[in-house]
Amino acid sequence: MKKLLIITALTFAFAIIAQAADYKNLYDSKCKRCHGETGEKKALNASALLQGQSADAIEKKIKGYVDGSYGGSKKGIMKLQAKRLDDAQIKGLAEYISTFK
Numbered sequence: 001m002k003k004l005l006i007i008t009a010l011t012f013a014f015a016i017i018a019q020a021a022d023y024k025n026l027y028d029s030k031c032k033r034c035h036g037e038t039g040e041k042k043a044l045n046a047s048a049l050l051q052g053q054s055a056d057a058i059e060k061k062i063k064g065y066v067d068g069s070y071g072g073s074k075k076g077i078m079k080l081q082a083k084r085l086d087d088a089q090i091k092g093l094a095e096y097i098s099t100f101k
């Protein structure tokens, strides 16, 4: 029984780690070229820095790009990026980005 618990706990932990790594991959392949490795770049010289923002704020902004309620003069570019993501990906990316220091 104890063994089973440990195995379950480990499986769970690995699943979480694997998922976090997925969002790093997603960020690196889809966002990094404009926003920088750790959100330290002003994308196309136009965006605010992603670094230092909360997961909540990032999630709201990405969803705002999708529905057109958020953005500046280059929001069309972000809309293209954002509308390809599903809700789980937006949430996962936002959580990953919020770890940038």
Ligand code: HEC
Residues within 6 Å of the ligand: 027, 030, 031, 032, 033, 034, 035, 043, 044, 046, 047, 048, 049, 050, 058, 061, 062, 070, 071, 072, 073, 074, 075, 077, 078, 081, 082, 093
């Ligand atoms: C082609 C370059 C490019 C790519 C790729 C890109 N972005 Fe952006 N991003 C921008 C630009 C430009 C803006 C500013 C747009 C505006 O005028 O609102 C922006 C703005 C943002 C903002 C809002 C920042 C703020 O505080 O106002 C978030 C959040 C964001 N991007 C997340 C992402 C994520 C997540 C990805 C990957 C899925 C991504 N971006 C991919 C160019 C890009």
